[in-house]
Amino acid sequence: MFAVIFTRRMSDDLEGYDAMAVRMLELAEQQDGFIAFNSMGDKNLGVAISYWKDLNSIKAWKQNIEHLEAQRLGRSKFYRDFSLQICRVEKSYCFGDPDYHPILS
């Protein structure tokens, strides 16, 4: 399993952002190899973590035509800064309700 950690600070021009974010999640969930997604935070510091079966799934999602346009808008308009890490999950465990942990089910 792989995790993509996207940490960002928003710009001041957020017109259209929410609709784009909703559409991107809808599309990502349809991708082969998509496992789970969480996002949280506020304008100054937010993170989106997505979990994927393998690196090829991540590469295919990166090349999705609507996602490419979203990436372009992210750089030109919505994000002031971001960092992205592509990570191989070496260990994963959980505590509590298994239904809280879609990536483990």
Add this chain to the structure above:
Amino acid sequence: MFAVIFTRRMSDDLEGYDAMAVRMLELAEQQDGFIAFNSMGDKNLGVAISYWKDLNSIKAWKQNIEHLEAQRLGRSKFYRDFSLQICRVEKSYCFGDPDYHPILS
């Protein structure tokens, strides 16, 4: 570089939690191999991501005596659910102000 992704939902008994969280970050920052830390979210869904030089640094931090007590309190009191992934960062890149990205500097 390694990333530890800790995703959690809080319980209703948060007395003492904030002080513990502050102390744990203070201690983690003193550990060999510590690189950076971000946390965000709310009571129902929060994430803390820490970045480390290698797996040995993560193991040493896991075994820190005060941290062991905090882990015990987390399970018995503060967290309703959590999941934890230990991840090898295979690629990392950023956009915008380099000062926004301590893990890359």
